[in-house]
Amino acid sequence: MRSLLRFLRSEPFAVAGAAIYAVIIAAALLAERIAPHSPTEILRANRRIARYMPASADFWLGTTSSGYDIASQLIHGARTALQVGLTAAVAVVAIGTLLGLLAGYLGGWVDKAVTRLADIVLGLPFLPSMLVLAALTRPGTLTVVCTVAALLWPNTARVIRSQVLSLRERAWVEAARVTGCSNARIMFVHILPQVLPLAALYGSVAIGWAILAEAAASFLGFGDPATISWGVMLQDAYANQALSRGAWNWFVPPGAAILAMALAGFMISRGSEKLLFPKLGGS
Amino acid sequence: MRRLLLERLGHLLLVLWVVASLTFLMFRLMPGDPTLNFLSPTFNEETRAALMASFGLDKPLWQQYLIYLWQLVQGDFGMSFLQNQPVSRLLWDALPNTAVLTVVSLVLAYAIGIVVGAFLAFRRGSVLEGVMIPTALATRAAPEFWLGMLLLAVFAFQFGWFPTGGAVSPGGSMGTLTERLTSADFWWHLCLPALTLTLFLQGLPLLLMRATMLEVLNDEFITMAKMKGLSRWSIVMRHAARNALLPVVTAFALGLGASIGGNVVIETVFAWPGIGRVLVGAVQSSDYPLAQGAFIMIAFVLVVMNTVADMAYAALDPRVSVGRRA
Numbered sequence: 001m002r003s004l005l006r007f008l009r010s011e012p013f014a015v016a017g018a019a020i021y022a023v024i025i026a027a028a029l030l031a032e033r034i035a036p037h038s039p040t041e042i043l044r045a046n047r048r049i050a051r052y053m054p055a056s057a058d059f060w061l062g063t064t065s066s067g068y069d070i071a072s073q074l075i076h077g078a079r080t081a082l083q084v085g086l087t088a089a090v091a092v093v094a095i096g097t098l099l100g101l102l103a104g105y106l107g108g109w110v111d112k113a114v115t116r117l118a119d120i121v122l123g124l125p126f127l128p129s130m131l132v133l134a135a136l137t138r139p140g141t142l143t144v145v146c147t148v149a150a151l152l153w154p155n156t157a158r159v160i161r162s163q164v165l166s167l168r169e170r171a172w173v174e175a176a177r178v179t180g181c182s183n184a185r186i187m188f189v190h191i192l193p194q195v196l197p198l199a200a201l202y203g204s205v206a207i208g209w210a211i212l213a214e215a216a217a218s219f220l221g222f223g224d225p226a227t228i229s230w231g232v233m234l235q236d237a238y239a240n241q242a243l244s245r246g247a248w249n250w251f252v253p254p255g256a257a258i259l260a261m262a263l264a265g266f267m268i269s270r271g272s273e274k275l276l277f278p279k280l281g282g283s
Numbered sequence: 284m285r286r287l288l289l290e291r292l293g294h295l296l297l298v299l300w301v302v303a304s305l306t307f308l309m310f311r312l313m314p315g316d317p318t319l320n321f322l323s324p325t326f327n328e329e330t331r332a333a334l335m336a337s338f339g340l341d342k343p344l345w346q347q348y349l350i351y352l353w354q355l356v357q358g359d360f361g362m363s364f365l366q367n368q369p370v371s372r373l374l375w376d377a378l379p380n381t382a383v384l385t386v387v388s389l390v391l392a393y394a395i396g397i398v399v400g401a402f403l404a405f406r407r408g409s410v411l412e413g414v415m416i417p418t419a420l421a422t423r424a425a426p427e428f429w430l431g432m433l434l435l436a437v438f439a440f441q442f443g444w445f446p447t448g449g450a451v452s453p454g455g456s457m458g459t460l461t462e463r464l465t466s467a468d469f470w471w472h473l474c475l476p477a478l479t480l481t482l483f484l485q486g487l488p489l490l491l492m493r494a495t496m497l498e499v500l501n502d503e504f505i506t507m508a509k510m511k512g513l514s515r516w517s518i519v520m521r522h523a524a525r526n527a528l529l530p531v532v533t534a535f536a537l538g539l540g541a542s543i544g545g546n547v548v549i550e551t552v553f554a555w556p557g558i559g560r561v562l563v564g565a566v567q568s569s570d571y572p573l574a575q576g577a578f579i580m581i582a583f584v585l586v587v588m589n590t591v592a593d594m595a596y597a598a599l600d601p602r603v604s605v606g607r608r609a
Contacts (some may be wrong), residue, residue, distance in 0.1 A: 120298055120301050120302065120305075122589065123301075123582060123585060123586040123589065124302065124305075125541070125578075125581045125582055127547045127548065127559075128544045128547060128562055128581050129578075131562065132309055133309075135567075136309055208424060212424075215428075216426065220547070220551060234429060238432060244447075248436070251429075251436070255426060258424075258426050258429065259426070263420060266420050267417075
């Protein structure tokens with residue numbers, strides 16, 4: 001408990017990141033209770049559709065050009081953000097760790113194949129690939145998640161691979177081999193737990209990239225217009241002259257929310273870096 | 284060194300070939316008939332067949348692939364479905380705009396990032412550091428297009444200091460590249476997109492420079508310089524910074540490649556007539572040859588810059604031998 005407190009004090013970045021996640025998770029879980037309106041209901045004021053309403057007690061952040069409540073959309077958007085972020089992060093970590101583990105431990109042609117594949121994937125531009133894939137399949141959140149997973153795993157795989165390269169030379173791996181453990185058992189029971197914290201670190205960064213990717217895809221018109229997400233909100237605002245009308249209440253909050261969530265991932269990875277790798281000296 | 288060079292070049296060609304082939308496959312697997320947007324249903328079968336033949340779409344897939352590769356080697360990307368112009372022409376028109384935007388922003392971002400990062404490393408633990416690091420992180424976490432929207436709302440719509448989009452004022456013509464580069468109007472239009480990209484890009488060099496500086500500052504030769512009584516600034520800039528620059532130079536080359544593709548959203552926000560916007564427009568309107576050409580060009584720049592970064596690293600740091608893998 002005391003060490004936890006000390007950690008909290010010494011790692012303000014990680015704590016701030018975790019706090020932001022906590023707020024977003026709470027918003028996502030309690031969206032129906034917190035949100036003052038339904039995010040998809042066209043609201044009326046004085047018998048007319050409530051377009052471009054400024055912030056007020058009834059509409060906390062005002063309304064959009066089509067009469068939706070911005071605050072409610074923002075709160076419900078947390079759900080999409082979490083979904084996209086978490087699924088993408090899990091996928092990136094799973095693929096990256098598995099391939100990195102196999103390449104690092106088995107070496108030989110497996111290693112060569114994985115390294116080459118990683119090089120090729122890193123040669124694909126991120127956003128353009130996502131656009132093409134979205135056009136190729138069906139625009140939507142699933143496409144975004146798959147693209148993020150397909151394009152971001154090499155970073156994780158490379159780091160895990162080099163970590164495994166050093167781990168497999170350790171005495172306890174040798175000991176396990178001598179006692180007759182199979183390769184699979186050594187990899188997944190002995191080595192995997194050692195590299196998981198590192199993988200989690202890359203996962204928290206991947207959450208950030210996934211959110212940003214979803215926002216960019218939605219903005220360019222390749223998101224799922226039926227979902228309520230921060231990216232779709234921004235696209236809606238941009239396309240409906242929120243900028244020229246000076247509707248700050250419309251286009252500032254979703255962007256700030258995206259920023260906060262991506263930033264939280266970066267801050268957590270930065271803060272826990274020191275905890276996981278004391279040798280780096282926390283620069 | 285020569286062996287290394289050849290090896291890298293061979294690797295580069297391999298990756299380029301794979302990327303080109305992947306692109307070919309991706310675009311052939313696209314759902315729907317690529318000619319649907321192009322061919323009017325009123326065409327009779329004969330006209331249709333003639334048109335398909337003119338795009339080479341009547342041949343078997345493997346022949347299309349070979350023709351595609353051969354034309355690619357010659358820099359021929361085919362004809363745009365919708366604009367009735369060679370794709371290469373459209374791309375060469377757009378590429379300089381993207382290049383100017385990227386290079387200007389990248390140079391600014393790295394100049395700012397290197398100086399501020401070096402300075403922050405020297406002021407470790409100060410209040411300034413406590414403010415600057417989260418700010419730098421935040422600019423990396425902000426969606427680029429949202430940064431652009433904020434700047435547009437403030438400087439273009441609120442104050443009216445800058446144009447709201449495009450690269451030339453209404454009524455003006457694009458002109459040749461030299462005409463563009465010497466026209467004040469072009470640079471005036473460049474301000475906001477470049478500022479957005481600079482803001483987005485400066486975080487990485489800043490953090491990287493700071494981290495490597497912290498490492499270098501612990502080295503013995505810095506203590507030596509301090510003992511010689513050199514000024515702080517002179518130590519930071521003339522002794523430490525030189526040694527800390529290496530990873531930053533590598534990041535610059537990588538950034539140049541990555542940002543050509545990443546400009547897609549910024550170019551869309553500001554209606555900047557670059558290659559990213561060409562790609563978005565082409566994908567949206569199912570102009571497959573154009574989308575394919577734009578994608579390949581972006582990917583090629585990225586791959587080539589990755590190789591350049593690799594080589595720069597090997598050339599600058601004698602301690603690294605890229606040829607031998609650990």
